[in-house]
Amino acid sequence: MGKLVALALVGLLVSVLGSGCSLVPGPGAAPSGGAATSGGPVPGGGAETCVDWVRFETPQDQYDKAGVVLIGKSVSRTGETSIYGYKATTHLVEVEQVLKGDPGDGNLRISSMPPTCTGGETYPDGDPLDPNQRVIIFATRQGGDWFTMTPAQGVLPFPQGTKLPFH
Structure with missing residues (x-):
């Protein structure tokens, strides 16, 4: 049930x-x-x-459903993992601020959820955690590992001075 x-x-x-x-x-x-x-x-x-x-209507919807929401940036790739039979790139994320949840202290390993049914290309539109830029990450824990919530809506650019899109 x-x-x-x-x-x-x-x-x-x-x-x-x-x-x-x-x-x-x-x-x-x-x-x-x-x-x-x-x-x-x-x-x-x-x-x-x-x-x-699932498609989230607003960043507030994403925030409400996420296990962890944080501001940070990927500082390096640290390997790969697999989910649903697809490769997912794992990044070391420098955590600036935790907005929701308790991911623990310090930097965090987060894998970019890969899109599926792409004909073999892991990230046809690019890995959203690749750029070394400040972002908001919406993540969930799967089998002990952190993943972005969805391939398209797990990461939002968040330059300095930008207002949070949720409360």
């Missing part, structure tokens, strides 16, 4: 692509409770796990 409530709360839409598809483990495994997955056909055979990401 708890899983059904969690799915309803974040308004997930699961679309099944093709036949013989199966749902990958739900909210406990899905980033921020903000994604559902389905397997679908891949050109050339086989199945690929595709994620239907």
Whole structure:
């Protein structure tokens, strides 16, 4: 029952692509409770796990759903991890200020959630944590690791002097 409530709360839409598809483990495994997955056909055979990401209407919505929200910047890449069978780049993030949650003290390792069903390219629009710039990061913990909430809405540029887009 708890899983059904969690799915309803974040308004997930699961679309099944093709036949013989199966749902990958739900909210406990899905980033921020903000994604559902389905397997679908891949050109050339086989199945690929595709994620239907929730779209947040406002940064306030992102803030409300995130496990951790912080201001910081990536200072280096520290390796890779895997989620849903896709590679995710892990960054060492210099934490300037924690706005929500308790990620612990000091710098933090956060992986950029990769988009899925991209034909093999990990970050077709670039890794949002790559630039050495000040950003707001919306993250969730998955299996002991921190990930940005979604590929497209896990990081917001936040130059000095900018007002927070949520409260």
